[in-house]
Amino acid sequence: MDYSETPETTQLRDMLRRFVEKEMPREAAARWDSDNAFPREVFDRLASLGVMGLTVPEEYGGAGRDIVSTMIVIEELSRRSLAVSVPYIMAACYAGMNLVEFGSEEQKRELLPRVAQGTLMFAYGLTEPDVGADLASVKTRAQRVGDRVVVNGAKRFCSGAGICDYIFTLVRSGDEQDRYRNLSVVLIAPDAPGVSITPINSMGMKGAATTDVTFDNVEIPASQIFGGDAGWHQGWNMLIGSGLDVEKLEVAAVATGVATAALEDAWTYAHERKQFNKLIGEYQSIRHKLADMKTQLHAAKLMLYHAAGMANRHQRCAVETSMTKLFAAEAAKAIALECQTIHGAYGYVKEVAVERYVRDALLIPIMGGSSAIQRNNIYKWTEAGL
Template identity: 40%
Template sequence: MDFQLSDEHRQLRRTLREFFADAAPVEDVARHDRDEEFNAELYRRTAELGLCGMAFGEEYGGSAADQISICIAVEEVARASAALAYAWLPTATFCAKGIAGYGTEQQKKELLPRIADGTLRMAMGLSEPEAGSDLAHLSTRAVRDGDEFVVTGQKVFTTGADTADYIFAFVRTDPVARPSRGLSVVLVPRGSEGLTVRPLRKLAGQATHTCEVFLNDVRVPKDNLVGELGQGSEIIFGLMDAERIYVGAEGTGLGQGALDMALAYAQERVQFGKPIIEHQAVAHMLSDMAMDVQTARLITWQAAWKLDQGLDCTLEASMAKVHGSEAGSRCAARGMQILGGYSYMVEYGMERYWRETKLYEIAGGTNQIMRNMIAKQLTRRGL
């Protein structure tokens, strides 16, 4: 067992840390958050750096990065700007992996190079008003009509749908089959007739809008089907282990960001004649933050390593998702305490971490659903 990162991994972390310090300073991220304005320039520069093509091969303009590299990138993106992560991750991992793994050659050739160069973005259209955790019971219908599908229904919480070129939509194509068997994935293009997208007001990550999506007899070319008809559940659940590992890495990155900020502050802020880090209560909070970040990172990297080896990692991915997200939330809460009243002030950036971390306990499968899965895996194969 080797706990050392390779030179390449360390270099990747250094490069990204320096890049985001320059491209996404705290005040810029806070301004985009306040103005609820997507930072297209930051997305373009992130693609230029190669981050949008990490999940697929060179033949389509990607770099086929290993999972530890992707986790390092996810940590650094989340630490810099969760709003960027909200736009980048669905496109560059979930949807890109879906197309690379299940798409037709034509879809791969047309879409993946544009994902890699940052000129094409996608949104994940899974959740519906009546189907959140229980996705198998979603009701958006796609009915074949000649060379097209006619899609009707409603999605909710579709992040980035207002600016994405396509919604990677999970739809019901067979109403008679068992709920999980009659589902498929279709790519719904932006601007389609009958498609209405409405941004929702939300707690955090405002620079990338989370939207309601209404599909009213939207006609989608039959060639926009990803995978086979009825293969939707296999596709979505096949992508979920990776997605959960990346949520763990997002929580880790936010936790690391909160720790870095709190550590710097605690060394500078003087009360009762000494830096507050010399007050044991503050030092202990920093120690707890460091332990949370480190354990979240290790559990996430172990799951990532298993995924890379092609090993069953559903248990580890679920644990990484829960522990990474909750570690991130605990770190942000402690960071708020350490910065005292200044933590509440937008210009310091800590309140943004505090608001942002909550999402990761909810999205990508709530932590209750993840705990159900962990227990199920324990009875199946133990720890």
């Protein structure tokens, strides 16, 4: 098995690196973090590179479904700032991937060209105040009334609700007894009457601010049932469909991006900072830390691009993507914390980027299915022969 880059992926990575250096300087990344701001003008310039359409088939105006390339974009953007990489995921993956997999033909024709142009973003409205890992127990209700759907309930930690075009909202569309069957996904515009959005002051992942969202008798046309009429009561299948495998990889790509940035900064610092008349990078204990982190990161990247290759080829990869999410997330957390240690006291102050990498990295094992949930699934699905 060979996971080395092709001339095309190297070209894409180089293009992204040039974009990041020019359009996303370090000072700007620090400012987006402290202001919890989404730099839409940078996002628009990113769209002009043509990378939004990497998840969209050519017949709908995209570049073709290419999961490996999508991961390269997420990784390179995350290496500088989640304020751009998370909105990219909201566009190319939350909107693009889900529409390709489960949108009705009408929704694909209307919305996929907008994904490719960079003018459509979905926020995920899955989690609720009483619902975390156990998503099948959502309480937000949707009722069909003629050609309308009425939604009541509340979502929590809905990131990017304030900047998205639609909240991809998991709702209970029938009897609670039949918990896996009676779920649907509906698309709700954040400015629809009856929608209220309140920011949550979270530790990291600034830019696509996370929020509480309430729906008070929100009425939407039935055409906003995801998947059209055929999608009603199909929410669970949409959630556990192959889109979920790619979703785990998106988080893993954020992890390798953040960890790469942290390690690069720590490596540089070790060659700048002197104590006891020696560069700290001359001490074996620091060199071993750097070597261990480089090894961990290399392993995480191999897992990421191996699993992304499988997803590209539509191979079954539920176990591989869970192992990748678990390993990359825990590696990123460990690497960010170790890099902070190498920076000593300076790793603890806002002006030094590693402080942000730590805050961002601490989220990665929590979101997109926690490490415990990945472990449960790796065991369960392996036993089941998947």
